[in-house]
Amino acid sequence: MLNEGERLRLGHFSDLHYSPSHLAEADRCFRFAVDDAIASACHVGVVSGDSTDHRLDAHTPALSALARQIHRLSAHMPVLLLQGTYSHEPPGTLDLFRLIGAHYPVYVADRIHQVALCAGQFVPSDGPLFSTAEIDVLLAQHGMPEVVFTCVPTVNKAVLAAAAGVANAATAVGDHLAHYLAAAGTINRQWRSWGVRTVGVSHGTVNGCQTEHGVPMAGFDHEFTIGALFEAECDAFMLGHIHRAQQWEREGRVVAYPGSIGRFHYGEIGEKGYLQWQVTPGHAAASLVATPARQTVCVDFDGPPDMVRLADIAMEAADKFVRIRWTVNEEHRQLVDRDAVLALFGKSAEVKIEARVLPAVRSRAEGISRAASLPEKLSRWGELTGVDTAPLVDRLTMLETLDAQSIADGVLAELREAGAEGHPRADVTPTDVHHAEPSPDPVALVASAMLADHSSMDWLTDDLFAGQPA
Numbered sequence: 001m002l003n004e005g006e007r008l009r010l011g012h013f014s015d016l017h018y019s020p021s022h023l024a025e026a027d028r029c030f031r032f033a034v035d036d037a038i039a040s041a042c043h044v045g046v047v048s049g050d051s052t053d054h055r056l057d058a059h060t061p062a063l064s065a066l067a068r069q070i071h072r073l074s075a076h077m078p079v080l081l082l083q084g085t086y087s088h089e090p091p092g093t094l095d096l097f098r099l100i101g102a103h104y105p106v107y108v109a110d111r112i113h114q115v116a117l118c119a120g121q122f123v124p125s126d127g128p129l130f131s132t133a134e135i136d137v138l139l140a141q142h143g144m145p146e147v148v149f150t151c152v153p154t155v156n157k158a159v160l161a162a163a164a165g166v167a168n169a170a171t172a173v174g175d176h177l178a179h180y181l182a183a184a185g186t187i188n189r190q191w192r193s194w195g196v197r198t199v200g201v202s203h204g205t206v207n208g209c210q211t212e213h214g215v216p217m218a219g220f221d222h223e224f225t226i227g228a229l230f231e232a233e234c235d236a237f238m239l240g241h242i243h244r245a246q247q248w249e250r251e252g253r254v255v256a257y258p259g260s261i262g263r264f265h266y267g268e269i270g271e272k273g274y275l276q277w278q279v280t281p282g283h284a285a286a287s288l289v290a291t292p293a294r295q296t297v298c299v300d301f302d303g304p305p306d307m308v309r310l311a312d313i314a315m316e317a318a319d320k321f322v323r324i325r326w327t328v329n330e331e332h333r334q335l336v337d338r339d340a341v342l343a344l345f346g347k348s349a350e351v352k353i354e355a356r357v358l359p360a361v362r363s364r365a366e367g368i369s370r371a372a373s374l375p376e377k378l379s380r381w382g383e384l385t386g387v388d389t390a391p392l393v394d395r396l397t398m399l400e401t402l403d404a405q406s407i408a409d410g411v412l413a414e415l416r417e418a419g420a421e422g423h424p425r426a427d428v429t430p431t432d433v434h435h436a437e438p439s440p441d442p443v444a445l446v447a448s449a450m451l452a453d454h455s456s457m458d459w460l461t462d463d464l465f466a467g468q469p470a
């Protein structure tokens with residue numbers, strides 16, 4: 001196939017996510033990538049996990065569409081498929097693909113191990129690493145391999161949790177993988193000294209990488225550190241799982257994600273594509289070949305949508321996938337004309353509207369239920385509504401402790417006193433009160449006196465909760 005030291009060209013595809021809902025996007029992009037890899041005379045094809053988006057029935061068109069592309073690729077080069085995330089690619093999904101190799105084999109890597117590619121044939125290790133004895137047999141039977149892959153498919157955390165304890169499972173994954181990668185490093189260094197190219201293939205999160213939404217992934221429960229990956233001493237390390245293309249380089253060796261083959265969600269930044277690798281012993285380079293992924297436009301309004309701005313955006317959004325989000329208060333929801341927004345984007349491939357309506361939340365006298373006595377409740381209510389409750393508390397005490405006659409007598413005495421001082425009330429005079437006899441309702445008397453006493457009593461007739469946070 002290739003001479004020692006010559007450049008090996010690999011097409012590295014990842015996160016194809018074939019499924020009924022992603023079929024158009026996945027198949028347009030992967031078909032393009034397969035065409036391009038064949039035209040570029042790639043020697044080997046690698047799919048680093050998540051070929052499917054979820055469990056697919058055998059009759060699903062998405063499954064046969066994926067199989068067709070893998071079959072096409074295998075007519076021109078050996079293909080290595082790596083097991084990805086179980087929820088996307090249930091274990092066993094890839095088994096069928098072993099049977100569809102055309103001119104070259106399709107090899108499925110679903111366990112941690114190494115596999116050598118010798119004249120178009122995959123020769124795997126029995127255990128996680130090639131033993132010295134295995135290497136001797138391999139060299140005797142096949143000669144020098146063109147490339148040796150170190151495969152680290154998705155690790156089952158449940159199995160690991162059972163072994164390491166649930167609390168340690170997350171970090172234990174990283175620790176176990178780091179140990180494995182370091183051990184693989186010893187073997188890979190040996191291969192390199194013999195002029196054999198070494199390639200790592202894995203599906204997982206590198207601590208510190210960036211997601212397709214531009215969010216850095218930082219934490220200790222991620223599968224790898226970039227240092228641990230370079231410890232494997234692979235010339236090239238081909239990763240899947242993160243949907244954004246990115247790469248790291250150290251002394252000529254490279255670790256890279258191609259990202260997802262297409263744009264499966266709104267808000268994903270960066271170009272989509274597949275990676276074309278050139279690998280020689282001790283050196284690698286990866287360049288992204290962009291696929292015709294759909295273009296998305298995301299517009300967010302903190303309030304009702306601005307129709308003038310939307311009209312401008314719509315001019316540039318023909319054939320694009322558009323998502324418009326806005327947030328309005330419940331009382332303003334009628335102000336937004338959804339149909340008018342949709343009409344603006346008539347030429348777009350899709351318009352997805354996500355309107356968020358904020359419900360009106362009324363806080364009714366917060367904390368009042370925690371006040372123990374009626375006067376305390378009254379005071380709390382006064383604090384919340386900005387009413388001076390001191391005179392009310394006095395009168396409440398009167399109502400609670402005195403009988404009706406005593407209250408009436410007290411009020412009348414007070415009024416008489418005020419009249420004697422020559423300050424008759426403009427609105428309530430002693431005469432008025434006397435007119436209410438002979439059967440004065442003491443509570444009415446108190447109430448009218450209170451009204452008379454305070455000019456700022458309009459809260460009694462107003463909406464009690466007006467002016468509260470809505």
Ligand SMILES: [Mn+2]
Pocket residue numbers: 015050088241242
């Ligand atoms: Mn994925």
